Amino acid sequence: MSIHPSADIHPSAVIEDGASIGEGCSIGPFCYVGADVQMGPRCTLMSHAIVKGKTVMGEENTVFSFAVVGEIPQDKKFGGEITRLEIGARNRIREHVTVNTGTEGGGSLTKIGDDCLLMAGCHVAHDVIIANNVIVVNSAAVAGHCIIEDDVIIGGLAGIHQFVRIGKGAIIGAVTMVTNDVIPYGLVQAPRGQLDGLNLVGLKRRGVDRSDIMALRAAFQMMAQGEGTFQDRVKRMGEDTDSEYVHRIVEFVSGSTDRSFLTPGG
Known part of the structure; x- marks a missing residue:
C-alpha cells in the first residue's frame, strides 16, 4: 500500500493492500478502494464510493456517493481475466454511476478522458472509449465497445447500442435509442434515434x-x-x-x- 502523507482518509474507509493513493486525496466515510487501484493527486471519493479493479485515475477526479467504478464487466463471456479501466483528469462521476473494466475480446480496456461529467445513475460498459469534455446525463447507458468522441452530450435516459461511434460535438436527445453511428456535430432525437440536423447550438x-x-x-x-x-x-x-x-x-x-x-x- 502506498498512501501519500497528505491524503485525508476517513477511519471507516477500507483501503486494500497494494492500492496507491496520491497527494492531497480525500477519501470519505465507508469508501472502498481495491488493491489494484492507482489514484492520482487530489482525487476525492465521497462517502460510500467504491473504486476497484485494475483502475488508474488521473488528478482531481471526484467520485460521488454510491458510484461503483472499476467493477467487472456485465458480459457473460467474461472469465475473470485481468482487464483495465483508465480515467483521465478532472472528471466528475456522480451518484450511482457504474463504470466497468474492459474484456479480453474487446481490447481489455475501458477508457475515459479528461473533464467529463457522468451524471447520476448513468452506466459506462466494458471496452467503451470516451474522449474529453463528454457529458452523459442522468440514467443514460453506453453499451460495450462504443466510442464517444470529444464534446458529445448524451441526453437523459438515452441508450447507446454496443459498437456505436458518436462523432465529435454531436448531441443525443433524451429518451433516445441510438443503434447506428452518429456523424460529428449531428443532432439525434426521437425514440428510435433519427439524425434530425446539426448541433448548431453547440457549434x-x-x-x-x-x-x-x-x-x-x-x-x-x-x-x-x-x-x-x-x-x-x-x-x-x-x-x-x-x-x-x-x-x-x-x-x-x-x-x-x-x-x-x-x-x-x-
Whole structure:
C-alpha cells in the first residue's frame, strides 16, 4: 500500500493492500478502494464510493456517493481475466454511476478522458472509449465497445447500442435509442434515434466561425439530397470545401465501423 502523507482518509474507509493513493486525496466515510487501484493527486471519493479493479485515475477526479467504478464487466463471456479501466483528469462521476473494466475480446480496456461529467445513475460498459469534455446525463447507458468522441452530450435516459461511434460535438436527445453511428456535430432525437440536423447550438457556443457553420449546413443538405449512396455523397462533399469541420465528417464516415450510419431522414 502506498498512501501519500497528505491524503485525508476517513477511519471507516477500507483501503486494500497494494492500492496507491496520491497527494492531497480525500477519501470519505465507508469508501472502498481495491488493491489494484492507482489514484492520482487530489482525487476525492465521497462517502460510500467504491473504486476497484485494475483502475488508474488521473488528478482531481471526484467520485460521488454510491458510484461503483472499476467493477467487472456485465458480459457473460467474461472469465475473470485481468482487464483495465483508465480515467483521465478532472472528471466528475456522480451518484450511482457504474463504470466497468474492459474484456479480453474487446481490447481489455475501458477508457475515459479528461473533464467529463457522468451524471447520476448513468452506466459506462466494458471496452467503451470516451474522449474529453463528454457529458452523459442522468440514467443514460453506453453499451460495450462504443466510442464517444470529444464534446458529445448524451441526453437523459438515452441508450447507446454496443459498437456505436458518436462523432465529435454531436448531441443525443433524451429518451433516445441510438443503434447506428452518429456523424460529428449531428443532432439525434426521437425514440428510435433519427439524425434530425446539426448541433448548431453547440457549434455556436464553442465559437465556431460562421463560414464553417455555413459549410456544415451545405454539407448536411448534400448528405440528405445528393445522388448515390450515403458514403458517396459524403465523399463528394469533402471535395467541395476546405472546412476542417466538414472534412472531419468525411474522415469519420470513412473510418472503420461495425455499424451503419444514421442518415438524414433515415
